[in-house]
Each structure stands twice: as structure tokens, then as C-alpha cells.
Amino acid sequence: MLRALGALAFAEAGVSVRRSLLIHGLYLLAALTVMAGIGFGLAALHVVLSVRYDAVMASLVIAFGLMVVAMLVFAVAAFLQSRPRRPNAMAETALAVAPVAITAVMSKPGIKVAALGGVMLLAAMIGRELRR
Secondary structure: OHHHHHHHHHHHHHHHHHHHHHHHHHHHHHHHHHHHHHHHHHHHHHHHHHHHOOHHHHHHHHHHHHHHHHHHHHHHHHHHHHOOOOOOHHHHHHHHHHHHHHHHHHHOHHHHHHHHHHHHHHHHHHHHHHHO
């Protein structure tokens, strides 16, 4: 039974890891595409500004604009970091119940295997909940 529970846990973890890698790979591809688009947009802006002003002035205008955008991003990041995080009720409950569950399992040796399986399933459920 323990071998079957272990196989189930490894299969569940493998599917979760593969899905996570696929999703993060797609996010990376999207980010690279956005960065390429921004680069081409800045090059086009430089050409337009070079026609109106000289090339040095166009570069300075773009550099100043990028610095303003960077300062805004830093300000938003600092604001989001300063906000208190919302507590996760499921994780707090699991941490509060864990010592009681361990003492209950250790008092009866016959249910150790079943409790181990239950703990593994509970950990998988909490892991899925925390990722959402």
C-alpha cells in the first residue's frame, strides 16, 4: 500500500511539474516577444524623433522617458511590497493541526500507513491551493 501511495505521489508531482514548466515556458516566450516589440517600438520612435530633432536629442528624449517609466515601476513595486499580505487560512489550519495529528498517529501503530497516505494527500491539496 505504501508503494502504491508513493507511486501516486510521484505521478501527481510529475504532472504538476510538467504543467508548471509548460506554463512558465509560455510566460517566458510571451515576455521575450513583448521585449522585442518594445525594442522595435523604441527604434521606430527614435527614427520619428530623429526626423523632427537631431539624433542626439532623440536619444536623450527616449532615455528620459525610459527613466520615468523605470521610476514608476519601482514606485509601484515599493507600494505593493509595503502592503500586508493576506493570511492563507488553509496553510494556517494545516500548521495548527499537524502536531495534534502526529501525536494521534504515534499513539496507534496500526494506522501509521493510512495516516502517512492521508498526510501525503493533504500536502498535495495544500500545495495546489497555495499555487492558486
